[in-house]
Amino acid sequence: MHSSTDTQNTSLDFSSLNLPVELLENLSSLGYEQMTPIQAQSLPPMLAGKDVIAQGKTGSGKTAAFGLAMLEKLQVKRFRIQSMVLCPTRELADQVAKEIRKLARTIHNIKVLTLCGGTPFGPQIGSLEHGAHIIVGTPGRIEEHVIKGTLKLEHLNLLVLDEADRMLEMGFEAALDNIIERTPVDRQTLLFSATFPKQIKVISESIMTDPIVAKVSASEDKTSINQHFFHVADDNERFEATRLLLMANPVESTVIFCNTKKETQAVCQGLHNDGFSVLALHGDLEQRDRDQTLLRFANKSVAVLVATDVAARGLDIDSLDVVINYHIAHDSEVHIHRIGRTGRAGSTGKALSIFSDKESYKVGLLEDELEQTIKAELLPTSEVLAKPRLQAKMSTIQIDGGKKQKVRPGDILGALTAKGTGDINGADVGKINVLDIKAYVAVNKKVLKLALKKLSTGKMKGRTFKVRHLTV
Numbered sequence: 001m002h003s004s005t006d007t008q009n010t011s012l013d014f015s016s017l018n019l020p021v022e023l024l025e026n027l028s029s030l031g032y033e034q035m036t037p038i039q040a041q042s043l044p045p046m047l048a049g050k051d052v053i054a055q056g057k058t059g060s061g062k063t064a065a066f067g068l069a070m071l072e073k074l075q076v077k078r079f080r081i082q083s084m085v086l087c088p089t090r091e092l093a094d095q096v097a098k099e100i101r102k103l104a105r106t107i108h109n110i111k112v113l114t115l116c117g118g119t120p121f122g123p124q125i126g127s128l129e130h131g132a133h134i135i136v137g138t139p140g141r142i143e144e145h146v147i148k149g150t151l152k153l154e155h156l157n158l159l160v161l162d163e164a165d166r167m168l169e170m171g172f173e174a175a176l177d178n179i180i181e182r183t184p185v186d187r188q189t190l191l192f193s194a195t196f197p198k199q200i201k202v203i204s205e206s207i208m209t210d211p212i213v214a215k216v217s218a219s220e221d222k223t224s225i226n227q228h229f230f231h232v233a234d235d236n237e238r239f240e241a242t243r244l245l246l247m248a249n250p251v252e253s254t255v256i257f258c259n260t261k262k263e264t265q266a267v268c269q270g271l272h273n274d275g276f277s278v279l280a281l282h283g284d285l286e287q288r289d290r291d292q293t294l295l296r297f298a299n300k301s302v303a304v305l306v307a308t309d310v311a312a313r314g315l316d317i318d319s320l321d322v323v324i325n326y327h328i329a330h331d332s333e334v335h336i337h338r339i340g341r342t343g344r345a346g347s348t349g350k351a352l353s354i355f356s357d358k359e360s361y362k363v364g365l366l367e368d369e370l371e372q373t374i375k376a377e378l379l380p381t382s383e384v385l386a387k388p389r390l391q392a393k394m395s396t397i398q399i400d401g402g403k404k405q406k407v408r409p410g411d412i413l414g415a416l417t418a419k420g421t422g423d424i425n426g427a428d429v430g431k432i433n434v435l436d437i438k439a440y441v442a443v444n445k446k447v448l449k450l451a452l453k454k455l456s457t458g459k460m461k462g463r464t465f466k467v468r469h470l471t472v
């Protein structure tokens, strides 16, 4: 293996890369002024056609790194499956597909298809029959397609394993083997991972050819996260500390990580009883409820999300302001992954970790891992509790119609901003998500009543739909 150090002193301008002009122009229109460290390290060898192992945590700009390499290599006129990205979760696959489409928006007719579990198989076969250039999906479902022969990979020349460590943790190794076996051996392979357990090394040796390692040193990593640690005596104090920290750090989006499902529910319930805008995310939820919770947190109609590590996999929200660790994570890698959800490309994040004497040894391990001394800080005083509890700015309205009913985001926005009884400004309308048979729109709380009225009486696609406000 070689290390990609030769790029260290070179320019961070995208224009220093040999990228097609339409891709470069699009990058500046997206506001990507300069390469992030992982992009500067990995893009030159990737564009040279080499296999690359890259340390890519969420927020580092890793998706754009492999996305650009992919688009540069793609021959649009050959309507064949040429590239594939394997991701651990459906949420991550959706985000990766979204970012690739964003990067490709100046190139006509690029077809990106997502293939994930938890969605019906049949329609995916139909989409595959229509063809695609790029596949993004989760290993289980893609394995099913390759075994059934509905997905043929004989023209694949670029394979990306995204968040490879998570995929292994989730037990996808056999599925990955089955898929990779059916791809051409002369393909280019890129592996992105936040951490590098032994298993990754073993896998990379078996599926990659002479890979270049692109690693970003801590000092180069501009995604800075301010970490603060707080000591508590027991679990009662732990809950109290959480309330104090939430109130002393009033931001739009906070995730609280718990080590168990039971604790997630208890903390959520406690905060809910105290008047916070909060939801829990854990493995016992139905996929539908899980999707709805993620969607409501992402569209800012819930201020606090209490989650287990497993449930939060793939959670990728641009502006996650604060992460609170209710307990220190069981191991340092999980801790680093948790706090990596704040401090996205270029911005500063905040991670607040609570620990008791019982967890001191974990703090010691973290000190080794982070190469820094950890000192507990004083908790905020209870004066912060005099203020009203954290509330979300937006509210979510559910509409009983989606893609199947041909509802599009523009129809919803149109119905909301239509002139008539009272006006709603476009600025008061937030994220719109149209799913198969339902759609969700976030509106500013100030206009909630009016928005409900307009959506329930106004017509979309020539008919009215049932709507309801999702309360926390």
Ligand code: AMP
Pocket: 031, 032, 033, 034, 035, 036, 039, 057, 058, 059, 060, 061, 062, 063, 064, 099, 316, 318, 344, 345, 346
């Ligand atoms: P990722 O690590 O791929 O999840 O990317 C994190 C965020 O950074 C995404 O919202 C990207 O759109 C954004 N991003 C990626 N590359 C750049 C760049 N060079 N400059 C600014 N933002 C970027």
